[in-house]
Amino acid sequence: MGNITLKNVSKSFGSTSIIPGLDLVIENGEFVVFVGPSGCGKSTLLRLIAGLEDTSGGTINIDGRDVTGEAPAKRKLAMVFQSYALYPHMTVAKNIGFPLKMAGEDKATIDKKVGDAARVLNLTNYLERRPGQLSGGQRQRVAIGRAIVRQPTAFLFDEPLSNLDAALRGTMRLEISELHHQLKTTMIYVTHDQVEAMTMADKIVVLNAGNIEQVGSPMELYKTPKNLFVAGFIGSPKMNLIEGAPAAKYNAKTIGIRPEHMEISTTAGEWKATVGVAEHLGSDTFLHVQADGVGPLTVRADGELAVHHGDTIYLTPDKAKMHRFGPDGKALAS
């Protein structure tokens, strides 16, 4: 089991409040991603759940048991750190076996479980090496191995892929998702990368200044962001947010339209625009345009689209997929 419930959890460092007070329910087996900009309190929240930081208020329950004041070791959680945090003086086998040794398992059991974990993570040939002799991806696998051997109630990942290069990050993302399907254990994953959040999560928790802005499945957040912050944070490239006369036309303070939800024409459309930079990615083309009376916009077009710097194009937003926000920044009912 791995239900985690936070009730009015708060955290302050001195007079600085990092998390003012927050409620959250994480169901057993869910893959939950905490996402938000730097300094939004996502790592602090993870560390509060882990027990590496003390809460300033509120309670944390794991499987119905209040663990608020308990030491990290007693919470039966495993954590994978951004820096891997491997023990540099121990071999890979000793690193993976360390939690089992601490749990008082006998040597034969440790050897067997370490061997099993190494097979799952393709580390069998590296068991006698030290962390210093491994590549970044291998080190991250050792860190994951160390987490899975003790069969924890939940896994906590603190930006585990941010030290890896782009290609390896893609591979490791798949491996972690695959691992979640195999183990079916609750996983909480912290990242500032909304692509990781969208691709891996069952449920995304968007945080801003210690507050939860919205909780939902990736597609819920994409389709129905509750406010401007979520609208601007989820989706890549970012949603275009337009104020002034074009928004007033739709009875809103701000309207939001995603780059992929605009029709492009070279002859006629709602907004006339001049192409600035055209980024040709092959599969897609991202146009950065200046629309008359609207302002700068990003538009996603077909990869084959042949437009260049200085061309005039016409854009028509898909009204069904347009988002409207009131003066308080909250989404208006459509």
Place this chain on the structure above:
Amino acid sequence: MARSVTTQHKTIATIAAWIVALLIFFPILYTIITSFKSEQEAIQGFNLIPSGTFESYIEVQAQSGYFKFFLNSVLLSVGSTILALLVAIPAAWSMAFAPTKRTKDILMWMLSTKMMPAVAVLFPIYLIFRNLGLLDSRIGLMIMLMLINLPIVVWMLYTYFREIPGEILEAARMDGASLWNEIIYVLTPMAVPGIASTMLLNIILAWNEAFWTIRLTTTEAAPLTAFISSFSSPQGLFWAKLSAASTLAIAPILIMGWFSQKQLVRGLTFGAVK
């Protein structure tokens, strides 16, 4: 563009380094040479080739009993180092891993005490030692040596511990390690080189300390520094004997330093380069 280093440059640099090293080491070398001269040779002027007599050594030992001083030096330097580590390890741990906003100030204040001229507190310390009956006692001097070297020991260990990523200790906590297991299996193996080089340096500093060891001792607790100074005042003109005494005093620490130079250099430069 990378800077190219030619063989010629290297040779020049090596020769220059040898000249500087020789200049620094020369006074010690000349002391050793002089110790193997007779008193007459010693006052005759500059001469690098001694007659090779051991008479000064024999007389020095017969006159004053080198081994008692040597034993005191060992006890004081090792004892004060152990005391210093007992205090400094927990202090450095807490400052490195649980710092507060005043930690930096405390560290700077500790270091600032090293800028203070020792003679400024000579009288208060002397009176305290006299009133507590600690004059000429090994335990009193051990405490004194511990106190004067403590800022350096804390600073060195603090710098060293700071290099150990906090996340590794947190990982151990998450892996179910108790505080004790965390210390035994994770902290100590990672900190041993740092503790060892700090220990070595502190032993050398304590061994060489000559201000307090001479002023707070007479006979019982007197270490080798007092042994040398006992030759310099009444018998100052006996250069060969003074050189023999000095050589005897510095030889143990010189040998120890030679064998542990790698650790010492690492300890002194740790944290300076990332």
